[in-house]
Amino acid sequence: MTSTRRTHRLALRGNELLHNPRWNKGTAFTIEERKEFGLRGRLPSRANTLDEQCGRAYAQFQSRGDAIHKNTFLHSLKEQNWVLYYGLIARNLKEMTPIIYTPTQGDAIAQYSHLFRRSEGLFLHFPDKDKMEEDYLEQTKGRTIDLVVVTDSEAILGIGDQGVGISTAKSAIYTLLGGVNPSNTLAVVLDVGTDNQDLLNDKLYVGWPHKRVRGKEYDEFVDKFVQLVRKHHPHCLLHFEDFGVSNAQALLERYNDTHAVFNDDIQGTGAVTLAALMTAVGVTKSTLADQRIVVYGAGSAGLGITRQIRDAMVQADGLSVEEANKRFYLLDRFGLIKSSLPSDQIRPAAHDFVRPAEEWDGVPQNNKGETGLLDVVKTVRPTVLIGCSTQAGAFTKDVITTMKEGAERPIIFSLSNPSRLVEVDPKDANDWTGGMALLATGSPFPPAKMPNGKKDYIIAECNNALIYPGLGYGALLCKSRRMTDKMIIAGAQRLASLAPALKDPDDALLPDFDVAPHVNFEIAVAVAEQAFDEGIADVSWGKEETRKKAEEGLWRPVYEEYKFDKDGVDW
Numbered sequence: 192m193t194s195t196r197r198t199h200r201l202a203l204r205g206n207e208l209l210h211n212p213r214w215n216k217g218t219a220f221t222i223e224e225r226k227e228f229g230l231r232g233r234l235p236s237r238a239n240t241l242d243e244q245c246g247r248a249y250a251q252f253q254s255r256g257d258a259i260h261k262n263t264f265l266h267s268l269k270e271q272n273w274v275l276y277y278g279l280i281a282r283n284l285k286e287m288t289p290i291i292y293t294p295t296q297g298d299a300i301a302q303y304s305h306l307f308r309r310s311e312g313l314f315l316h317f318p319d320k321d322k323m324e325e326d327y328l329e330q331t332k333g334r335t336i337d338l339v340v341v342t343d344s345e346a347i348l349g350i351g352d353q354g355v356g357i358s359t360a361k362s363a364i365y366t367l368l369g370g371v372n373p374s375n376t377l378a379v380v381l382d383v384g385t386d387n388q389d390l391l392n393d394k395l396y397v398g399w400p401h402k403r404v405r406g407k408e409y410d411e412f413v414d415k416f417v418q419l420v421r422k423h424h425p426h427c428l429l430h431f432e433d434f435g436v437s438n439a440q441a442l443l444e445r446y447n448d449t450h451a452v453f454n455d456d457i458q459g460t461g462a463v464t465l466a467a468l469m470t471a472v473g474v475t476k477s478t479l480a481d482q483r484i485v486v487y488g489a490g491s492a493g494l495g496i497t498r499q500i501r502d503a504m505v506q507a508d509g510l511s512v513e514e515a516n517k518r519f520y521l522l523d524r525f526g527l528i529k530s531s532l533p534s535d536q537i538r539p540a541a542h543d544f545v546r547p548a549e550e551w552d553g554v555p556q557n558n559k560g561e562t563g564l565l566d567v568v569k570t571v572r573p574t575v576l577i578g579c580s581t582q583a584g585a586f587t588k589d590v591i592t593t594m595k596e597g598a599e600r601p602i603i604f605s606l607s608n609p610s611r612l613v614e615v616d617p618k619d620a621n622d623w624t625g626g627m628a629l630l631a632t633g634s635p636f637p638p639a640k641m642p643n644g645k646k647d648y649i650i651a652e653c654n655n656a657l658i659y660p661g662l663g664y665g666a667l668l669c670k671s672r673r674m675t676d677k678m679i680i681a682g683a684q685r686l687a688s689l690a691p692a693l694k695d696p697d698d699a700l701l702p703d704f705d706v707a708p709h710v711n712f713e714i715a716v717a718v719a720e721q722a723f724d725e726g727i728a729d730v731s732w733g734k735e736e737t738r739k740k741a742e743e744g745l746w747r748p749v750y751e752e753y754k755f756d757k758d759g760v761d762w
């Protein structure tokens with residue numbers, strides 16, 4: 192890829208410049224820049240390169256004992272110097288991504304109020320709803336905003352309602368893995384209260400200490416925000432993250448046809464899982480349509496995955512929607528989703544996949560008429576088992592060995608985060624199936640030992656971060672007016688085409704996180720090209736230039752030249 196160093200004209204000097212993480216270079220300011228920007232006496236004598244700074248910061252990172260302290264260290268680095276923060280993590284991607292993202296970020300968010308030092312992003316508080324536009328403009332006036340990542344923190348990274356959190360980590364991943372310019376992103380928390388009693392009881396809780404606002408008032412608050420984004424940044428992609436399942440689905444449906452919106456838990460997770468499954472069926476030399484798929488946990492992720500795979504069966508394998516729906520067996524907290532369940536136990540998004548109760552006559556059920564996972568597995572003999580339930584250990588040895596009896600190469604994805612909530616430890620799934628399972632997890636796990644001295648099996652990390660930065664960058668690159676299903680499938684197909692298991696069936700089902708920036712770049716190109724095909728790209732250049740434009744638009748953590756200019760950038 193090409194790289195061009197630009198010169199920036201800055202109106203900031205002295206401490207203002209040193210304390211601005213976007214522009215600060217710390218000891219890497221050159222002797223000339225120190226003179227020009229009034230920094231000479233504010234810095235020690237010796238100028239460092241970025242590599243030297245990264246070496247020093249890496250040693251400091253290593254000296255932090257546990258993951259949460261490492262997370263805090265990196266967070267404070269981000270408050271000081273963006274180039275150093277992203278440069279350091281980019282140089283140590285596999286080691287540091289789990290620190291700034293899942294699994295560690297979940298713990299950091301759970302302790303947010305206690306670890307709090309400095310705020311980041313935009314907080315929109317329900318009690319200040321009448322001032323929302325003022326607060327929004329205060330943070331965004333004069334800025335280019337290409338991407339807004341918004342959360343109401345109701346379902347954070349598998350640990351539930353945390354009141355405030357997550358959008359900054361998701362937004363950092365856009366920069367790290369997608370090359371999105373961090374200056375052009377905005378992380379937003381919609382603080383509508385929390386139903387987490389521990390937080391409400393905590394005197395240090397920094398969010399609005401109030402029960403969650405729901406219903407009409409909630410909808411109006413979110414709508415006001417969405418309309419503000421549309422009014423001031425009409426081309427910007429609006430990414431919804433970790434909303435509670437009912438709101439997540441409803442918001443996507445409400446805005447999807449009119450605005451470039453994207454729900455990561457539904458669509459991003461659906462897309463990365465589809466890619467892993469496409470690779471897995473390549474290994475088993477079958478098709479998507481050949482599968483019998485059990486999805487355990489029919490929330491945002493489970494329903495998003497189900498719909499994504501169903502749509503791909505229709506698009507790629509030519510099934511009708513009705514035929515494709517029949518390939519799925521969904522379970523939630525009331526067991527199998529079947530027609531005899533009371534209607535309030537079946538979410539609207541699950542309606543397409545409800546199994547007829549008659550089909551289950553004679554299959555054991557509990558005294559409430561619920562059919563559990565093991566009995567579903569015994570009856571269905573699934574080829575694919577996907578977990579997104581937050582129920583640690585739900586895929587027991589019985590479940591896995593029963594599945595193995597009906598599938599030579601069982602495909603088992605336990606996607607719940609953080610790692611401790613995984614439905615089955617991939618090491619166990621590997622052992623219980625004699626090394627025959629095709630595995631993926633939501634957080635990183637070490638490779639599994641294979642029988643008969645075969646090489647270790649790399650567990651694919653099936654996390655939406657392997658695809659959402661590329662989906663987002665592709666959409667904002669071509670200023671797409673929407674994020675369509677076809678764009679998402681194009682991204683998933685490109686991701687699957689890069690999977691190691693395509694070349695070697697004993698290798699991982701998805702590319703390694705080491706190469707996630709390259710992978711997301713390829714996804715972005717595929718997504719933008721698809722937007723051109725659908726006639727929804729809104730730029731002056733043509734489809735054939737997509738790759739070149741994508742390269743030019745990448746933000747990279749390198750120090751660029753500065754010149755002082757009193758009319759230059761001042762924020």
Ligand SMILES: NC(=O)C1=CN([C@@H]2O[C@H](COP(=O)(O)OP(=O)(O)OC[C@H]3O[C@@H](n4cnc5c(N)ncnc54)[C@H](O)[C@@H]3O)[C@@H](O)[C@H]2O)C=CC1
Binds near residue numbers: 348488580
């Ligand atoms: N790997 C990845 O990229 C992603 C992983 N996830 C993870 O997936 C999990 C679920 O996330 P969301 O779908 O956003 O949450 P969610 O709350 O929308 O869905 C969880 C579902 O599991 C169900 N459930 C709870 N207990 C159950 C039980 N005993 N049996 C069956 N189902 C049960 C809940 O009723 C709910 O419908 C979390 O751990 C999350 O971190 C979510 C998004 C992306």
Ligand SMILES: CC(=O)C(=O)O
Binds near residue numbers: 293346348608
């Ligand atoms: C990865 C992600 O989006 C989640 O666990 O919610």
Ligand SMILES: [Mg+2]
Binds near residue numbers: 348432433455456
């Ligand atoms: Mg999420």
